[in-house]
Amino acid sequence: MIPFLRLRPRRRSTSQHSQSRILGLRALLLAGGAALSPLAGHAGVAATTSTSATALSRIISDYDAYSDILDPVTAGQRGDRAAAILWPDDSPAAVTRHHATLQALQTRLRAIPRASLTGEAALNDDLLSWQMALDLDGHRFDEERIPFTADEGFFQTPNYAADGTIIRDEADAQAWLERLRRLPAYDDIEIANMQRGIRTGFVQPHLIAVKIAAVTATQAALPAEQSPLLKPFATLPASFSADRQQALRQEALDIVRTRIKPMERKVADFFKTSYVPASRATLGASSLPDGRAYYEYRVRHETTTDMTPDQVFALGQSEIARIRKAMDAQIAQTGFKGDFKAFQEHLRTDPEFYVTTRTALLEKASRLAKRVDDQLPRFIGKLPRLTYGVRQVPEAIEENYTTGRYNPGSPELGIAGGLMINTSHLDQRPLFELPTLVAHEGVPGHHIQIALAQEMTDLPTFRRNSNITAYVEGWALYSEQMVSEMGLYDTPYIRFGMLSMEMWRACRLVMDVGIHWKGWTRDQAMACLRDNTALADKNMQNETDRYIAWPGQALGYKIGELRIMALRHRAEAALGDRFDIRHFHDVVLDEGAMPLSLLEQRVDAWIHAQQQAVPAPAAH
Numbered sequence: 001m002i003p004f005l006r007l008r009p010r011r012r013s014t015s016q017h018s019q020s021r022i023l024g025l026r027a028l029l030l031a032g033g034a035a036l037s038p039l040a041g042h043a044g045v046a047a048t049t050s051t052s053a054t055a056l057s058r059i060i061s062d063y064d065a066y067s068d069i070l071d072p073v074t075a076g077q078r079g080d081r082a083a084a085i086l087w088p089d090d091s092p093a094a095v096t097r098h099h100a101t102l103q104a105l106q107t108r109l110r111a112i113p114r115a116s117l118t119g120e121a122a123l124n125d126d127l128l129s130w131q132m133a134l135d136l137d138g139h140r141f142d143e144e145r146i147p148f149t150a151d152e153g154f155f156q157t158p159n160y161a162a163d164g165t166i167i168r169d170e171a172d173a174q175a176w177l178e179r180l181r182r183l184p185a186y187d188d189i190e191i192a193n194m195q196r197g198i199r200t201g202f203v204q205p206h207l208i209a210v211k212i213a214a215v216t217a218t219q220a221a222l223p224a225e226q227s228p229l230l231k232p233f234a235t236l237p238a239s240f241s242a243d244r245q246q247a248l249r250q251e252a253l254d255i256v257r258t259r260i261k262p263m264e265r266k267v268a269d270f271f272k273t274s275y276v277p278a279s280r281a282t283l284g285a286s287s288l289p290d291g292r293a294y295y296e297y298r299v300r301h302e303t304t305t306d307m308t309p310d311q312v313f314a315l316g317q318s319e320i321a322r323i324r325k326a327m328d329a330q331i332a333q334t335g336f337k338g339d340f341k342a343f344q345e346h347l348r349t350d351p352e353f354y355v356t357t358r359t360a361l362l363e364k365a366s367r368l369a370k371r372v373d374d375q376l377p378r379f380i381g382k383l384p385r386l387t388y389g390v391r392q393v394p395e396a397i398e399e400n401y402t403t404g405r406y407n408p409g410s411p412e413l414g415i416a417g418g419l420m421i422n423t424s425h426l427d428q429r430p431l432f433e434l435p436t437l438v439a440h441e442g443v444p445g446h447h448i449q450i451a452l453a454q455e456m457t458d459l460p461t462f463r464r465n466s467n468i469t470a471y472v473e474g475w476a477l478y479s480e481q482m483v484s485e486m487g488l489y490d491t492p493y494i495r496f497g498m499l500s501m502e503m504w505r506a507c508r509l510v511m512d513v514g515i516h517w518k519g520w521t522r523d524q525a526m527a528c529l530r531d532n533t534a535l536a537d538k539n540m541q542n543e544t545d546r547y548i549a550w551p552g553q554a555l556g557y558k559i560g561e562l563r564i565m566a567l568r569h570r571a572e573a574a575l576g577d578r579f580d581i582r583h584f585h586d587v588v589l590d591e592g593a594m595p596l597s598l599l600e601q602r603v604d605a606w607i608h609a610q611q612q613a614v615p616a617p618a619a620h
Contacts, residue, residue: 087186145197209279298552316509384451428536432497445476474560
């Protein structure tokens, strides 16, 4: 899983022309986006003099600028100083302008004859058409009214920005100070959005609101001197004199103390006195205004398919039955005497499967990560240059945090990716699940896929930085299976742990649909995890609440994994001895994230090309 900023897709943007494009496009946005300037295209668009390709290049450039404006946090993280002082603007006026801009871009794109495009240009058109249609389809639901999930949201966005900010010179320092000064205005916009949600009945359930009230209260109570927002000033270049370093740190602390801490207290008070009392008693998205249509949209959004909620539910049921048989086989291999429930209790309580210190858990995860690193070249042909680190989830946010997560790095700023490990509640962080967690969140999962995409400088930025759940999380879940081929699941207990994690993702399909479509209670949903996995109670609670707070997001994982695995089996059957696992993985990875239907077309084209290729003569 990667960090949440907003419910709509978060794009990580990179472009050498982005500062001028952002400034130019921002002026046009203020005019309603009726017309957009013809700006220079990206190198990744096919080099051709055709009118269609040139028009597409200009649209892509404008779309990338539009995306940077939507998300200046990640634009700033890759060195864009025009964006480095800004926060997202989700105000109704801004959203209206964004919508008009996107409609204008779509009109221009539809005017290009699809048949006139070939190669990369055709793929760019397909991907951009799909993304625009999806974004425009979701506009009517006004998701800005709920800017948070069960453990993250707008109140954590500044901390995420701080983690990705490196100060190299005075301009960087002044940009971060200015961004801090603007933070209260950003929070005011989000409060206004939530107030609109309260007025219209588009709010989170009570149990989620209570959780976030506690999180924001803890954040507000943290002394100014301990604010994560001071992190960029913790290490400054030697070019700064000692006096200048101290002056900058003091100025940042003054801003935090006089502007940001009062705002954090205002946010916490809003949740306590306004949001919690107005939160809803129901759990499912279907209970929201226009809720059933909204949930159907969320299913399409996260799975990139036309599957109905009921079809997703049925798929989940079949996967649960399949995985349960495989789990029983691993229990038999352990020699354990007892039923499934007794084995679950054994795994959840035997000290053999747990460490007793935070450091020990981080060391175990680090060792597993290096074991995977050792095997990667056998399975993937093209690997990223950007490295990653194993990091501890900050203790201030660990209570409601998932067991692990990936924080993308920045090749431009020299920031490594981060495999985040939750080291709280050590009696509920079993070692038999750790190899699978490392594979998913680190390598060969999120880090490999996301870092490779970030480094594809020959592609348009919207393709390099797209966050399509079914693809991104589907690859990460598929990676858990790949690690089995690397030999890391070397005991029946660890293999059971892998299956338990896979069962967890299968349960998501029935839990998410059960909650948001069928009216299930929290306990009904959690029963799937309780009855079929070895997950600890704390994890089961946090995960169930995550699905309640973030409709549909959990569906993309299993659906994406199953599609990638099916494509691999198709390629193996078609190519026989000519199948090369490294080449297959490169085909899946080397064009960036895409909807599953386009990925299938891409793999089918590769299979056909391999079948037509003349085999190399045998060496003598």
